[in-house]
Amino acid sequence: MDNKRTNPFIIIGLSLFSLACILPFWLVFTISISNETDVTKHGYSFWPKQIDLVAYRYLLQDSASILRAYGVTILVTIIGVAVSLFITSALAYTLSRKDFPYRGALSFYVFFTMLFSGGLLPWYLVYTRFLGVQDTLLALILPGLIGGFNVLIMRTFFTNSIPPSLIDSAQIDGASEYRTYFSIILPLSLPVMATIGLFTIVAYWNDWFTSLVFINNEKLYSLQYLLNKTLMNAAFLQAIADKAYSNTATVAQPLESIRMAMAMVAIGPLVLVFPFLQKYFVKGLTVGAVKG
Structure with a gap:
């Protein structure tokens, strides 16, 4: 039997799966460059009827605020991921050592935090x-x-x-x-470090709630919060215009196109980072999952 030949059904299946992953990004992009009137009339389409930027x-x-928010988010993500990986790996390695005397109690404490939290108000006051x-x-x-969750995944990998x-x-x-x-330990843990690092990158990059709660200075707004605030401002202005000119025709704000354009602006760096971490990501999830 020739093992070098690839089953065509596997190729077809993987191609269809890849297409299913790409199509949502393409749909978001086409809506972001579509005319708002066409989107309202005809709904979503994989090809814009009229290109409108x-x-x-x-x-x-x-643009100045967006670039500044990009810088804040990138800085917070880099520092947060580096420190988070160090603390998480150190705690997970400690919990993986069977000779650690408080291993069981500390593991239960880590698990307990996944089930219960102090609530929003105590979190804010702390x-x-x-x-x-x-x-x-x-604060970010x-x-x-x-x-x-990250600690337990890394502990399982170490164990x-x-x-x-x-x-x-x-x-x-x-x-x-x-x-x-x-x-x-650390040089042998690149797969799980890359996996947890990717989780942490996505968490920091997509975080907007922390800025909403703790940040009043506009120079410290994260990218996601700034884009969310921009969309809410556009929706508010549109609502005011609709009420003020309810009996006359008004120019609609491109809310749907703005929402999709914001998604394209925000997702760029993550799309560039993921291919470099993909092989470690898959290995990190599988190697520590089955005990050899």
């Missing part, structure tokens, strides 16, 4: 009254630094994929716990 021109009117990070970049970084004998050998050779962690 008014939505992008609307966003470019506030960061504003006790930590005093309101209207600072720390600290809330997303660590998550129980099933890092042989205890490797750690014992390092200790016999005189390596300290810190040396073992930085020189042996």
